[in-house]
């Protein structure tokens with residue numbers, strides 16, 4: 444057994460956290476030999492609900508949980524933390540586009556970035572789930588300048604999982620055989636789910652499924668899947684979002700398998716291989732070794748894909764501008 448690590452989940456009284464906490468405490472993210480101090484952050488009106496979550500975590504009798512700390516205080520939550528799941532935010536309701544949420548949620552991520560800067564370990568790994576996830580991650584990183592930008596990522600793994608599930612169903616395959624479908628750009632309706640490098644059981648997806656489906660119905664189904672779940676459930680995706688958050692952080696912690704890449708929203712470095720502007724949080728195919736991600740170069744981007752990348756880039760640049768205006772800060776990140 445290794446020394447316990449401190450893990451924080453924000454929005455801990457919410458619906459995604461309700462599924463996610465189980466996976467973390469059960470060893471599905473950090474492995475079955477990693478003890479965990481689990482800190483649960485939420486806002487004061489939710490403390491009663493959070494008390495019930497703490498009771499249930501206790502009643503699960505998880506062997507890996509050494510301590511559970513419910514709190515409303517970011518200083519308590521983020522002190523010496525190793526891994527943070529930033530889930531807490533106002534969720535999208537039926538009929539709302541993610542842009543509508545931006546101004547309310549960006550302020551939360553500014554405060555949390557400042558607190559991480561002051562209290563967290565400098566090698567803390569931060570996953571932003573709360574929407575608009577890419578731009579929230581950017582703001583969080585901006586207000587935590589003492590922590591490397593590489594340590595802030597946004598979740599597009601749910602979109603990747605959705606894309607893999609659609610293709611597996613379309614070709615009648617086991618999902619474990621579907622590889623290297625990627626999400627480019629924003630976790631929003633402008634994201635580009637891309638099959639052009641994907642395979643099913645080693646065969647190119649483009650040989651198995653007709654191009655018109657891949658460029659039209661497939662793209663819009665994945666882009667609008669979150670809205671379809673809201674329309675059906677009257678609440679946003681929770682179980683699948685929690686599973687994707689667990690997948691994202693597990694791969695970051697343990698590493699990706701050779702030749703099997705994953706999608707992550709990361710702060711775009713200068714000179715990235717796909718010519719995306721520097722300084723936005725953009726989803727790329729990445730591989731992870733020794734807890735460090737790197738963008739996988741060399742995937743083909745045809746004219747159709749480039750036009751899709753340009754649309755999602757434009758949206759992210761606009762979101763960045765709006766977010767910085769909300770934060771009333773210098774627009775230079």
Ligand SMILES: NC(=O)c1ccc[n+]([C@@H]2O[C@H](COP(=O)([O-])OP(=O)(O)OC[C@H]3O[C@@H](n4cnc5c(N)ncnc54)[C@H](O)[C@@H]3O)[C@@H](O)[C@H]2O)c1
Pocket residue numbers: 453454455456457458459460484485486489530531532533534535551571572573574575576598599601602630679680681684
């Ligand atoms: N990136 C993705 O793929 C993805 C997928 C699904 C949902 N989401 C987003 O995840 C977020 C959470 O969704 P949910 O369904 O769990 O929502 P929820 O409303 O059930 O829970 C959100 C929780 O966050 C808490 N919260 C609000 N402000 C907070 C703050 N400042 N600090 C700590 N906690 C705070 C709320 O009190 C609530 O308990 C939403 O923004 C949703 O849009 C993202």
